[in-house]
Amino acid sequence: MQFARIAGLGKSLPDKVLDNLELEKMVDTSDEWITTRTGISQRRILGKDKGSSELGAKAAINALKNADVAPDKVDLIIVTTVTPDTIFPSTACYIQKKIKAKNAACFDLSAACAGFVYGLACAEKFIISGMYKTILVVSTEVMSSIVDWTDRSTCVLFGDGAGAAVLTASKKESFLATYLGSNGSYTDMLYVPAGGSKYSVTKEVLDNHDNCIRMRGNELFRLAVRAMADAAQNALELAKVPIDDIKLLIPHQANNRIITAIASRLKLPKEKVYVNIEKYGNMSAASSAIAFCEAWEDGLIKKGDIIVTAVFGAGLVWGSNVIRWV
Ligand SMILES: CC(C)(COP(=O)(O)OP(=O)(O)OC[C@H]1O[C@@H](n2cnc3c(N)ncnc32)[C@H](O)[C@@H]1OP(=O)(O)O)[C@@H](O)C(=O)NCCC(=O)NCCS
Known part of the structure; x- marks a missing residue:
């Protein structure tokens, strides 16, 4: 019986910072309201004409480096996102191309904000079943692309970013x-x-x-x-x-x-x-x-x-x- 463990984690965040003071100029809100009601001071914004695969690929490369796993050793890429680059193909396929994980199978999983935990669950089960040994789970979002920037009740809440985990087969139980x-x-x-x-x-x-x-x-x-x-x-x-x-x-x-x-x-x-x-x-x-x-x-x-x-x-x-x- 093989178990699964997280061998490496990675992240990627866009450089552009949008803070509460800038939002005050866009909608009828205040830094004070946002901070006290939500705890949010700032968020990152990817910018126009860039997709979630761009952030996801960077997070994936970081996670692979931290796990000391070469991209061609990845058996499966599971991407969890509500903001895919396109309706199809899957964002996992775009990431596969960007990181050169040429031996991986790829699919996207839709579980909104719960995607990372659902993704880890799938990856772990694929590994303990014996089907795969190395799986990349990437949760990547460009929420700024689906935010209504005129709606103060939602636009202050969301931001862009990506996180990734590499799961590998293990003799020790971790999940x-x-x-x-x-x-x-x-x-x-x-x-x-x-x-x-x-x-x-x-x-x-x-x-x-x-x-x-x-x-x-x-x-x-x-x-x-x-x-x-x-x-x-x-x-x-x-x-x-x-x-x-x-x-x-x-x-x-x-x-x-x-x-x-x-x-x-x-x-x-x-x-x-x-x-x-x-x-x-x-x-x-x-x-x-x-x-x-x-x-x-x-x-x-x-x-x-x-x-x-x-x-x-x-x-x-x-x-x-x-x-x-x-
Ligand atoms: C969205 C959220 C921050 C709003 O906070 P809240 O304390 O519930 O605030 P309400 O929606 O009751 O609104 C209170 C007042 O603030 C106003 N308000 C809403 N957004 C505002 C903003 N950005 N700036 C200033 N005032 C705002 C409302 O219009 C309302 O005014 P009113 O009392 O005059 O009608 C909070 O409900 C929340 O975090 N909900 C859960 C979000 C969540 O879980 N999302 C999905 C998980 S993935």
Whole structure:
């Protein structure tokens, strides 16, 4: 039996910073409102005519370097994104070309902000089944391309970025448990109305900004807290790991008040909860991937530590992995 482990993590962020003061000039908002209601001070913006594969490829190359794995050794690339370069081919194929991972199979996975945890779950199962030995999971988002820059209730929240993980076959068990959940009765809580097969992009769609994010933020807030806390608890139960044994919780970074509420529900002290939302805002699936990478870069993750992810997103979907760092 072979297990799977994370052999390397990587990230990529665009250089352009959009801070709250600049947003004050674009919509009727204030640095004070954004900071106190969300914890976000700034976010990164990729800029026009660049796709999520550009960020994803850079994050992937960094993760491969950190794992000391050559691109041609990658068996499978799973990309999780709600902002693919194009409807098809998959962003995974664009990334494959950019990083020259010529021996990889490729596909995209759609699980919105929960994508990284869903991606890790798939990769781990492909490895323990014996089908593959080396898998790249890339969560990459250009949220700025689907944000309505006239809607103050959403445009202050999102940013662009990419995070990646290389999973390899291992003799030691690392993924102790994974819990995934969904509830399709909430599809209207957070979605992009047009641009898919149901409503194609027309002039009317563009005039109404129906190709952009729509969100019922207030209602989502409560659902997000409950779903992420429950996901972490369920995964810990499956892993038979008591909450006190957690070294670090890495939650999705949608709102600092959501993260605080999850920590309090789980009775976790704040030094055990990783937060970087102030620098980047909500980058959908890339948020937890980049948070994981930065926690590792900061030296917060050591051999033997128990790391727990907790994510939540449009669908609704949610999930959690319990990982022993080996
Ligand atoms: C979006 C969110 C930050 C809004 O915070 P909130 O405290 O719930 O604020 P509300 O939506 O109740 O709005 C409160 C007031 O602020 C106003 N407001 C909204 N956005 C604003 C902004 N950017 N600047 C200033 N005022 C704003 C609203 O118009 C409202 O004004 P009113 O009371 O006069 O009607 C918060 O609900 C949230 O983070 N929700 C969850 C987001 C989430 O989980 N997303 C998806 C996960 S992937």
